[in-house]
Amino acid sequence: MNEIPPSRGPSARLVAWLLVLLALVLVAAWAWHAWRQQQERLLDRNADQARQIEALIGRMDNLRGDLATQSRLIRDAASANRVLRDEVLGLGQRNALLEDNVARLAASSRDSSRTARLDEVELLLVMGAQRLRIASDLDGARRAYALAAGVLDDLQDPELLNLRQTLAEERAVLERLGRGPRAAAAARLDGVAARLATLPMEAPVGGDDNAPAPWWQRALAPLVQVRPAGRHALLTGSERLAAETTLQLELSLARAALERGDREALGSALQRVQASVRRLWPDSPALRELQGQLQALRGEPLELQEPVLEASLLQLRAARDARR
Known part of the structure; x- marks a missing residue:
């Protein structure tokens, strides 16, 4: 008589289903844990970016404040420049008046003409010294001193030889100052x-081209090129x-x-x-x-590291006072 094989009971199938269910629970738990870590890293990165943006906004606010302060200072400097420009215009008008006086007194004595020309030289020297002292305007000072030298050259007076020499030395000093x-x-x-x-935009690769590269770098050179990356x-x-x-x-x-x-x-x-x-x-x-x-x-x-150039002006005034 053939023996009937014993049938597998429901307990083996139950154990198999429990193992499958346990594996699914473990996979779900692992996926949940990985998702939570990813979310935490994302939140940390967003918080870091928010802090950087807040710091940048604060820096920009400070820069705007500094820029407003600099703008006020520039406006004040512009106002001072306008005042100086008005003074220069006033000096120019005085120079024009002096030229008119010279034109009216051309027929008078030689001493009157000489005095007027010396007044013009004094005015030009004062203008050059003021532009050099107040605004550090070397070009303006050079032009004023050149005009003063031209006026002195027109005066054929041996007594002004020392004054011409002093003025030439000061002009040489101005030329040495450059811009x-x-x-x-x-x-x-x-x-x-x-x-x-x-x-x-990229950091240089290596510092010495003749130094041999490490073995791992030579092995990976056909596949990977390693370069240092900076904060930029x-x-x-x-x-x-x-x-x-x-x-x-x-x-x-x-x-x-x-x-x-x-x-x-x-x-x-x-x-x-x-x-x-x-x-x-x-x-x-x-x-x-x-x-x-x-x-x-x-x-x-x-x-300017050079002293204020006023030796010609002082010598001119001293010579005129001595003549009087």
Whole structure:
């Protein structure tokens, strides 16, 4: 008689279903845990970006305040320049009156004509000294002194020989000053601003081309190229645009400080420019050279180192008083 094989009871199927259910629960738990970690990382990144945006907004507010202050200072300087312009116009009108007096007194004695011409020379020397002392205007001072020398050359008087020699020495000193410290510093700042566009956007690969590369780098060279990434690689498009706008604003503040001759404000603006440049471009020899130029520019003097040139004016007044 054939034996009937024992049938598998429902307990084996129940155990199998329980194992399947347990595996599904474990997979669901693992997926839930991974999703929660991803959400937490996303929330942390959003919070970090929000803090950076708030800090940038605060910085922009501070810059707007500084810009408003600089604008007020520039308006004040413009008002002072208008006052100086009015004074120069008044001096020009006085010069015109002197020329009219010379024209009316041409037929009079030689001494009267000489006195008027010396008054014109004195006026020109005063104008040149004031432009040099108040506004550091070297070109204006040179023109005034050149006009004074031309008037003195028209006076054929041996007594004025020493005055001509002193005036020639002062004109030589003015020529040696060149464009002046402010104009030279402004030209160097413009050169630095123009070089910003030529800075490399990628950090140089390696420092010594002749040094052998590691074995792992030679093995992976056909597949992977390793390059160091600076902080600028983490900037998004909007962040980089805001940083570049901030850099241009700081350069404008530096130029305004140069126009005013404010060395402290210039140093602060150049320090902020250096920080912005380090944030926008990776480290490279060109960047270090440009940073050195900015550091050197912070130490440049903005005022004339030569003494105020008034020896000719004092000698002219002394000679006229002695003649009287």
